[in-house]
Amino acid sequence: MIETLLGHVDTLLLLACAGGALAGGALMLVLRQPMRVAMALIATMLFLAGIYGLLGMHFIAAFQVLIYVGAVMLFMVYVIMLLEVRESDGARYSRLLLPGAAGLLVLLFALAASVWRPLPSPKGEIGDIGYGIAAFSADFLGPYWLLFELTSVLLVAAVVAALAAIRVGRQAAEGRKHG
Amino acid sequence: MDRTQLLIGVAVALFSFGLVGVIVRRHVLVMLMCMELMLNGVNLSLVTFAQQTSTTAGAVLVFLIFVVATVEIALAIPIVLLLARTKRTLDLGAYSDLKG
Numbered sequence: 001m002i003e004t005l006l007g008h009v010d011t012l013l014l015l016a017c018a019g020g021a022l023a024g025g026a027l028m029l030v031l032r033q034p035m036r037v038a039m040a041l042i043a044t045m046l047f048l049a050g051i052y053g054l055l056g057m058h059f060i061a062a063f064q065v066l067i068y069v070g071a072v073m074l075f076m077v078y079v080i081m082l083l084e085v086r087e088s089d090g091a092r093y094s095r096l097l098l099p100g101a102a103g104l105l106v107l108l109f110a111l112a113a114s115v116w117r118p119l120p121s122p123k124g125e126i127g128d129i130g131y132g133i134a135a136f137s138a139d140f141l142g143p144y145w146l147l148f149e150l151t152s153v154l155l156v157a158a159v160v161a162a163l164a165a166i167r168v169g170r171q172a173a174e175g176r177k178h179g
Numbered sequence: 180m181d182r183t184q185l186l187i188g189v190a191v192a193l194f195s196f197g198l199v200g201v202i203v204r205r206h207v208l209v210m211l212m213c214m215e216l217m218l219n220g221v222n223l224s225l226v227t228f229a230q231q232t233s234t235t236a237g238a239v240l241v242f243l244i245f246v247v248a249t250v251e252i253a254l255a256i257p258i259v260l261l262l263a264r265t266k267r268t269l270d271l272g273a274y275s276d277l278k279g
Contacts, residue, residue, distance in 0.1 A: 011182075014182065014185075015185075018185060018186070018189045021189060021193065022189060022192055022193070025192065025193045025196040025197070025216055026196060028196065028197075028200055028209070028212065028213060028216060029196060029199060029200050029203070029204075034206055034208045034209055034212075034269075037208075037209050037212055038208075038212060041212050041215060041216060044193070044216065044219065045219060048219055048222070048223060051186070051189075051223065051226075052226055055186075055226060055227070055230050056230070057226055057229075057230070057238065060222075060226060060238060060241055060242075063241075063242065063245055064222075067245050067248075067249060068215075068219075068245070068248070071249065072215065072248060072249060072252050073215075075252055075253075075256060076208065076211070076212065076252065076256075079208065079256050079259070079260070080208060082260075083260070083263055083269070093203045093204065093205065094202070094203055094204070094205050094271065096202050096203055097203045099202075100199045100202040100203040101199070101203070103199070103202070104195050104196075104198075104199040107195050107198070108191070108192065108195055111191040111195070112188060112191065135235060136235065136238060136239070136242075139235045139238075139239055140239065140242075144239050147239065147243060151243060151246045154246060154247070154250055155246065155249075155250065157250075158249075158250040158253045158254055159253070161254050162253050162254055162257050165254070165257035165258055165261060166257055168261065169257070169260065169261045169264065172261075172264075172265070173264070
């Protein structure tokens with residue numbers, strides 16, 4: 001019994017991580033306070049990192065934790081604390097709640113039906129195919145070097161745009177102070 | 180149902196949750212987080228297909244999506260801060276004058 005369970009421990013962990021990610025995503029729709037929504041998203045991201053690790057994509061799992069949880073969500077949580085966002089008195093959902101829920105059901109059924117059809121058989125069992133950081137780095141310096149360079153350009157453009165947005169905010173604040 | 184179908188199903192569900200969250204929620208920061216959830220769903224499908232086909236293109240695209248998500252947040256947060264300072268609220272209804 002225990003040996004059977006140990007033989008399928010990776011499948012059980014994959015199911016647990018998938019269930020946790022789905023639960024976190026569903027909680028994001030129903031929780032009211034933004035900080036709790038952020039915690040649900042962080043939990044979803046950590047479960048997804050677990051799935052990537054179980055699939056053998058360890059470096060993507062590390063990126064997921066470092067970039068998404070460590071940088072993006074930390075930034076988001078910091079902004080929520082900075083703005084002191086608390087439970088609002090207004091409505092939680094927009095007028096599009098019913099059409100949105102109906103659309104979600106239709107979308108889920110349509111996509112589930114398309115996913116349910118047999119997919120082409122993989123070249124190996126999912127999770128057994130290793131893809132390390134060495135192959136990833138070689139690809140980035142080889143066939144995908146242009147994408148890598150464009151990524152750096154995009155990051156520089158984002159920094160400039162963020163600085164411009166902050167400057168606009170400062171100018172507006174100074175205008176209100178003097179006018 | 181094999182593992183590929185399970186993971187693609189999870190990816191589809193996460194993307195759908197995020198899409199519905201963007202449509203039905205009224206809080207600007209919650210909408211931003213739902214967009215991140217959509218990107219996470221896309222990432223999961225790319226990783227699954229990269230594993231299934233034993234190709235590296237999916238993993239490279241995941242890395243690019245990480246960068247795009249970071250850029251999106253780096254730009255969206257200053258805009259949200261400006262809007263919050265101007266309107267004193269993060270409810271989407273207060274920004275209806277942005278329609279033009």
